[in-house]
Amino acid sequence: MPLFEVETNSHIIITWAEDEQAARAVVADAYPYDEIARLTKRPRDTWVISKGALGLTSPSLDPCLVARECLSRSSGDKVNAIRLYRMETGSDLEHARKAIESNMVMGW
Template sequence: MPLFEIETEAHIIITWAEGEDEAREVVADAYPHDEVLRLTKRPRDTWVISKGVLGLTTTKIDPCLVARDCLSRSAGDKVNAIRLYRMETGSDLESARRAIESNMVMGW
């Protein structure tokens, strides 16, 4: 049975359904006043939500380790490393630039 992601104005619903019509019925039963904005059949049968993306992790990430990892993955390409750092940490452009540049100076 496929897994569907259904977005309404107020909710994101993840549900198993035989098809799109059945997935819409799930919304109609649970939230009759919500309009379906987006309905997507997921390509796999599992769903993962990163706690880090939601800000639910309690461990502090060492920004230098992240910056060095981003530099390594980008083969020293500063612009790509900044982009990776922003994706990893959710930092703004200026903070990411400072973290990457300061770690480039220290040698990665």
């Protein structure tokens, strides 16, 4: 089954679907108020997110472990997890937000 990348006005959704119409149906079901801006059939059946693109390249820390620990301590509360991450690492708000959100997407 092909992998589709669907960008809406609020989300980027990665989903398997039989065809483009089925991918649109997934988005309509999950996010009925979003408008599809771009829909792309991926050339392979995997999806990779670059840590460099997210600004998570510091060799002195493992942001995944720190971010996951902050998410755990905050019981999944994103705002609290970002605050904890900033306190733990000394990161600025944008870096902390990216680290926490990327780990939330990975299902911490």
